[in-house]
Every structure is written in structure tokens, then in C-alpha cells.
Amino acid sequence: SQQGEEDPQALSIQEGENATMNCSYKTSINNLQWYRQNSGRGLVHLILIRSNEREKHSGRLRVTLDTSKKSSSLLITASRAADTASYFCATLPNDYKLSFGAGTTVTVRA
Amino acid sequence: DTEVTQTPKHLVMGMTNKKSLKCEQHMGHRAMYWYKQKAKKPPELMFVYSYEKLSINESVPSRFSPECPNSSLLNLHLHALQPEDSALYLCASSRSAGELFFGEGSRLTVL
Numbered sequence: 001s002q003q004g005e006e007d008p009q010a011l012s013i014q015e016g017e018n019a020t021m022n023c024s025y026k027t028s029i030n031n032l033q034w035y036r037q038n039s040g041r042g043l044v045h046l047i048l049i050r051s052n053e054r055e056k057h058s059g060r061l062r063v064t065l066d067t068s069k070k071s072s073s074l075l076i077t078a079s080r081a082a083d084t085a086s087y088f089c090a091t092l093p094n095d096y097k098l099s100f101g102a103g104t105t106v107t108v109r110a
Numbered sequence: 111d112t113e114v115t116q117t118p119k120h121l122v123m124g125m126t127n128k129k130s131l132k133c134e135q136h137m138g139h140r141a142m143y144w145y146k147q148k149a150k151k152p153p154e155l156m157f158v159y160s161y162e163k164l165s166i167n168e169s170v171p172s173r174f175s176p177e178c179p180n181s182s183l184l185n186l187h188l189h190a191l192q193p194e195d196s197a198l199y200l201c202a203s204s205r206s207a208g209e210l211f212f213g214e215g216s217r218l219t220v221l
Contacts, residue, residue, distance in 0.1 A: 012144055014111075027175050030207050033209060033210075035210075040198065040215075040217070041215065042114075042200060042212035042213050042214040042215050043153065043200070043202075043210070043212045044212070045210060045211070048208065048209055059201040068151065088152055089151075090210075092207055097155055097158060097165070097167075098143075098155065098210060099155065100152035100153050100154075101152060102151075103155055
């Protein structure tokens, strides 16, 4: 079953703007991961943040994790048309069964 | 390019057919997964093979059966499927608790 819930479900922004999406989860986790999926294709791993970390950066991506609120956010800065995709958070609980949130569909307008 | 290879990319089968989906990775990962994804939904975990031990999502019907011939290969055998089983089937592999590497998926249509 899904552990993570994401919002918003969909996001439309202008090229160059920032995109922020949030993920909430229910149980304790080992780590939280974010993935991107272009339409009908496989998922691509973006970033992993461990339960003892609070913030992580990778290029134009910034992820935060608040384990007390059981929530995470993904920020994409200076968005590009190529960032148009669905973004999923995924939580890894102690049974190591990665579970995906509902996803946020991001559309970047040129 | 993905380092997890899934075949076939597309499969159309009738409800009485028996077919298999194949997945291969050469990254030395000891965990492999099958996920099912319906349109506009997140992937749902079906099976995990971790260090030769199988873990099953109990909601998966028995018409799906996984097979792990060796640590690089993972098959999903399909038998007597229903139209509602039409979906994108994704294979992935990982080291212990790290990121998953996904294949491009096998698009299955059951007529």
C-alpha cells in the first residue's frame, strides 16, 4: 500500500520558475527517495535522503526531510521544459519494501 | 540508458495464454523487484527478491508468479490474466537500502 501522499497532484509553471512539491508519510523510515518518470517510461532516481539528514542538494534539486512531521519537500529551481514529468516520493521502511506516493505531475511551459 | 533491461517492451496476450516478462541486470545488485503501474497511478510493489529470498505483496493474485534463476535475472510468469491486469510492469534492482534502478518497463495488454 502507498505510504506517501503528495501534493499538489499537478503543477504548471513557467520555464525559469521554481517548482515545489511535498510528500507526507505514515510510518518510520530508513530513508526517503525522489524519482522522476517521463510519460510511459521507467522511473529515474533523483535523490535519497536518510532519516538522520535534514536537507540535501543535487544540482538544481533541494530536498528537505522533517521526520517529526513525517514530511519531505522537493524543490526544483530554475525549471526547464525537460523537467516536465511526474515526480514520486518513495519511502523505505524497515522492511526494505520501497513504497511510492501518488505523485505530482509537473508541466513546465516554455 | 538504463542498466536494467526488460523484455519484451510490449506484450499483447489473451486471457488463456501463458507468457513471461524478463528482466536482467549486471550491476551485481542482490535485490530485484517487480512493480505494477496503472495509468496515472504510482508503481505498486508486487514481489521482492533479496539475497535469494522472495517477499510477496499478499494482494498479488496467483496468476502472477516470479522466478529468480540467478542473481542477475528475474522473470515474471503470467497465466490466465484478466483485462484489468493490463498495465506497465516495471523491474528494478538495488543494493541493500539504496536507490532503485528501473528498467523501461514492459507494457502489457490483456485482451
